[in-house]
Each structure stands twice: as structure tokens, then as C-alpha cells.
Amino acid sequence: MDPTGPVGEELSDEQKIRIAKWFLLNSPPGEIQYVAKDLQGVLSNDVIYQAAAREAFPIHNKEQLLSVEMSDGSGHVLVCQYGEISINHFIELRTAQVATINHIKQVCTGVRLATDSELPSTYPEGYRSAIDSEVMRYVEEAFPAGHCAVYVTKGKDVDDSGCFELTIVISSAKLSPKNFCNGRWRSIWVAQFDNGLRTVELKGHIKISAHYFEDGNVQLDTVYDDKESTILQGPSETASAVVTIIQNFESAYLACLEDCYSKLSDNTFKELRRKLPITRTLFPWHTARQLSMNRELTREMSNK
Amino acid sequence: MEAALGLMRRMPPSLSRTALSSLLLLLPDHSSELLSLVDQPLEVLWDEGCGKQFLLCDYNRDGDSHRSPWSNTYHPPLEDGVLPPAHLRDLEVEANEIFALYRDQYYEGGISSVYLWETDSPEGFAACFLIKKDGSRTGEGRRGLLEQGLWDAIHVIEVEKANDETTAHYCLTSTVMLSMKSATGFQGSFDLSGSITRQMEADLSLSEGHLSNMGRMIEDMESKLRNGLDQVYFGKTREMVFTLREPLDTLTATSATGQSIQHEVINDIVRSRT
Structure with a gap:
């Protein structure tokens, strides 16, 4: 979306805030603090910057599925909409805690125990924690810097005959600004537990972003959606079935990306520019004038 | 700034x-x-008189009009628009013809424009070579591999005559901007976009003329930029993907994991029989 809107003589503060927000929200993974610094330089108006930052940072952090170390050292909390209690409070179900997040500094400033009403009831929690352990096992194996969480996003308080929904979130970032590259993997899997049909419907959404910027600016963005289902069994059987599906899909997707990259150099890139002309030799600059005249001649002949 | x-x-x-x-x-x-410091994807105008498209940049702009390299006229029309002096215009005409051939051989389509203008250095001049290609399946992509595929190349060369009259000094600054969006075969998308800028300087003999010298430098530079984007820049994003999520061993009869499970099963059977 174009944040600039109709061009006016003098920008209103509101328009400036909207533009500033646009820059912050389009920051590549792990670079919002750098973008913020440059933006402050461009705006040279702290009131406008603060207003934009207040709105943009929470949105960006949640979109990025930012993982933040909890202030008591008990693990990480994911900043995402599924665990959002209020704008700066996020639940971490593994330790049953609620973390206070400073969005602009991207740190956790405190934790408290979650109240009973914030936690899921025994029945969905059984499935949630079983899946959480399985996902953790998978993430540890496949994502060197990965973090994950499982939330009960619907039917938090159902008893053992009710339907509910779990959302599984995986976020893995590799940030090395010194080597001019940053990237993030995000996958979100929504699992619908239907007690009538005895099924679990899974919908997955995977996003990968990578930025390489040594003497240039190259960005990769991929999005992929898929779905699958399995039968509803006990918590541990279901957890193992669900995580196997996720693992297989994500592995297949990675293989698919590898395929994309392998075709890039010799096929896809050719659509833009060939490595060499069809003649497989460099362009004949010394005889080009002759070539150009010949072409003119052929054109004139064929016109007659 | x-x-x-x-x-x-x-x-x-x-x-x-x-x-x-x-x-x-x-x-x-x-x-x-x-x-002047930030390069942008090139825009296109139609020269009706010649039935040809031409590319816009700061070097063929006067006010709100742009000069076509084909007819040497401004669009929309402009009285007293700046024109290159006759000797540069002759070279410009030839450069546009030959560069169009070069473009056709490497790009299998696309649009190109060359503009020349005088500089402050005595007998010196500057030139700007532009290429734009839409390689999408709805554009000029021959193989139908890209949903969206844009390539913009901007080459600016400053030329100074050396004291010895037989050589000239060339300073080339090139920028390539591209964006590719391909369907992955899954229900997903795969977008790569980027821009890089590089410089190159050379002192070259004038025996074959300015045009051959500038052309060879541009050809060399374009190959380097394409190769750099392909091998280094895209390679780095690929590396990043496989660092974020490691490709796990798939469980097949021949893979390492598959083999070790097979061994265990056989050992179990052997043990149970003894």
C-alpha cells in the first residue's frame, strides 16, 4: 500500500507518522532498530518518531514472531498474537507465566504467574502440552536457533467432549549484521480438534525471509500454505501424528526451495538476461556496425 | 542524507x-x-513518430519532458529542449542502433536507450546506456517460468581524452535492479529482488573507437553483475534458508537413518532367535 497518499504542499504530522510507520513495518528481520535509527535521522522530530514507533513496533514484533528471553531466565516467550493478553503482555504456557514486553527495546521487563482464567482447562491442555513436547523435539533437531510455542486459540475452557483449536508457532532467526545477512523462518500451524468427527484438521502457513546486503540489497521472501488431517486419538498419539505431518511438510517444502534455487541460475535467470548470446560468443563490437547495416538491408529487402 | x-x-x-x-x-x-543518488526502475515512453519505445532517466529529461533517442525530439513536445551537439548526436544514433543489437542477443527482447551529453572536461563527454526487460510469462519471458520478472540496468560512463590523443579514460558506474517472482509448484510463492551497483575504470586505445570500448566495458560489467547476483547474492539467501532450517535426513531405505534402523531391526530379529 502506498503510504504517501495524495501529494500536498506541506505534510501534516499525521502523514509523516504514517510514512514513518511504513518504513518501520517493512524492516527486514532483525533490522528494525537500524531502520529506527536512520528514520530518526531523517525525521529529526522525536514526537513524530515516537508516535510512529509506538504503533509500529508491536505490530512488527508480532508479525516477526519475535522470541524474547524472559527476565527471570526461565526460557523464551514468543511475541505473537496467539499469546497476547494485552498489548505488552504475552503468555508463556510452558512455565505458565505472563511476560511483560517492552516492544521498542524488544526485551522482557518482568514476569508473573498466569492466573487460572488465563490458562486452558485440563482437557485441551493435555493435548497442548503433548504437542508442545513433540514440537520442541522437532525444533531442536531441525532449527539450530528455533523457538516454538503451542497455544489454545479456541475452546480454552472446554471439557472432554468439546471442540477446540491449537496454534503451533515456530520461529527461527539467524541474525548476523556483521556478515551483512539476516533471516527468519516462521511457520504457523492451526489444528482444529473436532470431537464429533474425531478428526484433527491442520492448516499450515510458512514464511521465509532473507536479506543479504554487503554492497547491495538482495531479499528473498517466500510464502507457502498447505493443509492435511489426521484422526483424533489420545494426546500422545495425536501429538506424534501432528508433528510428523508438520515435519514432513516442512522438509518437502525445503526440498522444493532447493529445486527452485537449482533451476535459478540456468533457467529462471535466463528469462531476464542470458549468460552469453545464443551464439555462445561475446558480442562482436568490432563488426557491429556492419551487422547493423546488414540488418537494415535485410529489413529494407523484406519490406519490398 | x-x-x-x-x-x-x-x-x-x-x-x-x-x-x-x-x-x-x-x-x-x-x-x-x-x-541523483538513488536509482529507480526505468520508465518507458512511446515515440509515436518512430513507432518505438524509449527509456526515461535524468539524462534525457528537460523540465517535465523526455528526449527520444530515436527521433531526437521531446515528449511531450518542448520548444528549446536541450539537444546534444551534432558530433555527439551522430555517435548517439550509432550507439542506439548497435546497443539494440547487443540487447537482443543477451536479453531476447527488452527495451534499450542510449543518451550522450557534453561534460566540462575538454573533448570529454558522458553516456548513459539503459536496458529494461520484462521477463514474466505475460511479458517477454520465453520460457514462461516467471510470474513477475523485471530487470533494469543503468550504465553511466564518463569519458576523458588522455594527453597522448590515442587513448581515453573511461569511468563506468553500473546498477542492476531486478525482481523475480516464480511459482514454486507448491501453493506458494518465491520472490527474489535486489539491486547492486559497481564501478570500473579503464584506459583504452581509441583504435576501434569509443563505442567498441564502452560496449566491451558494459558487456563485461553486466556479466560480472549477473554472475555476482546469481552466485553470491542469491547463494547467500539460499545459505540462509538452509541455516534457519536444516534439511533433515529423509527416511528412505538407502539414507543413513534408514540404514541404521534396518540394522537395528535385523539385530533384534537375530537376538530373538538365539
């Missing part, structure tokens, strides 16, 4: 147009500086 350029280096290259117009609004006093 530094901060503004910093932002341009971080925003997604596919959104560079929006990013630049936003900066122009925030920094109206730096607009000419911004426009």
Missing part, C-alpha cells in the same frame, strides 16, 4: 519506488540529491 540512503539499503528492493517517494516527501529540500 546518510540516514536516507541507509533506509534505501534496508527496504525491500521491490518497494524501492514507494520508499523513494516517501523520502522525497519527508525531505523535500534534498529531492535533487536523492533523485
Whole structure:
């Protein structure tokens, strides 16, 4: 979306805030603090910057599925909409805690125990924690810097005959600004537990972003959606079935990306520019004038 | 200014147009500086008289009009628009013809324009070679592999005659901007976009003329940029993907994991029989 809107003589503060927000929200993974610094330089108006930052940072952090170390050292909390209690409070179900997040500094400033009403009831929690352990096992194996969480996003308080929904979130970032590259993997899997049909419907959404910027600016963005289902069994059987599906899909997707990259150099890139002309030799600059005249001649002949 | 350029280096290259117009609004006093330092995807105009398209840049602009390299006239029409002196115009005509052949051989389509103008150095001049290609399946992509595929190349060369009259000094600055969007075969998308800029200088003999010298430099530079994007820049994003998520061993009869499970099963059977 174009944040600039109709061009006016003098920008209103509101328009400036909207533009500033646009820059912050389009920051590549792990670079919002750098973008913020440059933006402050461009705006040279702290009131406008603060207003934009207040709105943009929470949105960006949640979109990025930012993982933040909890202030008591008990693990990480994911900043995402599924665990959002209020704008700066996020639940971490593994330790049953609620973390206070400073969005602009991207740190956790405190934790408290979650109240009973914030936690899921025994029945969905059984499935949630079983899946959480399985996902953790998978993430540890496949994502060197990965973090994950499982939330009960619907039917938090159902008893053992009710339907509910779990959302599984995986976020893995590799940030090395010194080597001019940053990237993030995000996958979100929504699992619908239907007690009538005895099924679990899974919908997955995977996003990968990578930025390489040594003497240039190259960005990769991929999005992929898929779905699958399995039968509803006990918590541990279901957890193992669900995580196997996720693992297989994500592995297949990675293989698919590898395929994309392998075709890039010799096929896809050719659509833009060939490595060499069809003649497989460099362009004949010394005889080009002759070539150009010949072409003119052929054109004139064929016109007659 | 530094901060503004910093932002341009971080925003997604596919959104560079929006990013630049936003900066122009925030920094109206730096607009000419911004426009000259930040390269943008090229725009196209139609020269009706010649039935040909031409590319727009700052070097063929006078006011709100742009000069076509084919007819040497301004669009929309402009009286007293700046024109290159006759000797440069002759070279410009030839450069446009030959560069179109070069473009056809490497790009299998696309649009090109060359503009020449005088500089302050005695007997010196400058030239700007532009190429734009739409390689999408709805554009000029021959193989139908890209949903969206844009390539913009901007080459600016400054030429100075050396004292010995037989050689000239060339300074080339080139920028390539591209964006590719391909369907992955899954229900997903795969977008790569980027821009890089490089410089090259050379002292070359004038025996074959300016055009051959400039052409060879551009050809060499374009190959280097294409190769760099392909091998280094795309390679780095690939490396990143496989660092974020490791490709796990798939469980097949021949894979390491598959083999070790097979061994265990056989050992179990052997043990149970003894």
C-alpha cells in the first residue's frame, strides 16, 4: 500500500507518522532498530518518531514472531498474537507465566504467574502440552536457533467432549549484521480438534525471509500454505501424528526451495538476461556496425 | 542524507519506488540529491513518430519532458529542449542502433536507450546506456517460468581524452535492479529482488573507437553483475534458508537413518532367535 497518499504542499504530522510507520513495518528481520535509527535521522522530530514507533513496533514484533528471553531466565516467550493478553503482555504456557514486553527495546521487563482464567482447562491442555513436547523435539533437531510455542486459540475452557483449536508457532532467526545477512523462518500451524468427527484438521502457513546486503540489497521472501488431517486419538498419539505431518511438510517444502534455487541460475535467470548470446560468443563490437547495416538491408529487402 | 540512503539499503528492493517517494516527501529540500543518488526502475515512453519505445532517466529529461533517442525530439513536445551537439548526436544514433543489437542477443527482447551529453572536461563527454526487460510469462519471458520478472540496468560512463590523443579514460558506474517472482509448484510463492551497483575504470586505445570500448566495458560489467547476483547474492539467501532450517535426513531405505534402523531391526530379529 502506498503510504504517501495524495501529494500536498506541506505534510501534516499525521502523514509523516504514517510514512514513518511504513518504513518501520517493512524492516527486514532483525533490522528494525537500524531502520529506527536512520528514520530518526531523517525525521529529526522525536514526537513524530515516537508516535510512529509506538504503533509500529508491536505490530512488527508480532508479525516477526519475535522470541524474547524472559527476565527471570526461565526460557523464551514468543511475541505473537496467539499469546497476547494485552498489548505488552504475552503468555508463556510452558512455565505458565505472563511476560511483560517492552516492544521498542524488544526485551522482557518482568514476569508473573498466569492466573487460572488465563490458562486452558485440563482437557485441551493435555493435548497442548503433548504437542508442545513433540514440537520442541522437532525444533531442536531441525532449527539450530528455533523457538516454538503451542497455544489454545479456541475452546480454552472446554471439557472432554468439546471442540477446540491449537496454534503451533515456530520461529527461527539467524541474525548476523556483521556478515551483512539476516533471516527468519516462521511457520504457523492451526489444528482444529473436532470431537464429533474425531478428526484433527491442520492448516499450515510458512514464511521465509532473507536479506543479504554487503554492497547491495538482495531479499528473498517466500510464502507457502498447505493443509492435511489426521484422526483424533489420545494426546500422545495425536501429538506424534501432528508433528510428523508438520515435519514432513516442512522438509518437502525445503526440498522444493532447493529445486527452485537449482533451476535459478540456468533457467529462471535466463528469462531476464542470458549468460552469453545464443551464439555462445561475446558480442562482436568490432563488426557491429556492419551487422547493423546488414540488418537494415535485410529489413529494407523484406519490406519490398 | 546518510540516514536516507541507509533506509534505501534496508527496504525491500521491490518497494524501492514507494520508499523513494516517501523520502522525497519527508525531505523535500534534498529531492535533487536523492533523485541523483538513488536509482529507480526505468520508465518507458512511446515515440509515436518512430513507432518505438524509449527509456526515461535524468539524462534525457528537460523540465517535465523526455528526449527520444530515436527521433531526437521531446515528449511531450518542448520548444528549446536541450539537444546534444551534432558530433555527439551522430555517435548517439550509432550507439542506439548497435546497443539494440547487443540487447537482443543477451536479453531476447527488452527495451534499450542510449543518451550522450557534453561534460566540462575538454573533448570529454558522458553516456548513459539503459536496458529494461520484462521477463514474466505475460511479458517477454520465453520460457514462461516467471510470474513477475523485471530487470533494469543503468550504465553511466564518463569519458576523458588522455594527453597522448590515442587513448581515453573511461569511468563506468553500473546498477542492476531486478525482481523475480516464480511459482514454486507448491501453493506458494518465491520472490527474489535486489539491486547492486559497481564501478570500473579503464584506459583504452581509441583504435576501434569509443563505442567498441564502452560496449566491451558494459558487456563485461553486466556479466560480472549477473554472475555476482546469481552466485553470491542469491547463494547467500539460499545459505540462509538452509541455516534457519536444516534439511533433515529423509527416511528412505538407502539414507543413513534408514540404514541404521534396518540394522537395528535385523539385530533384534537375530537376538530373538538365539
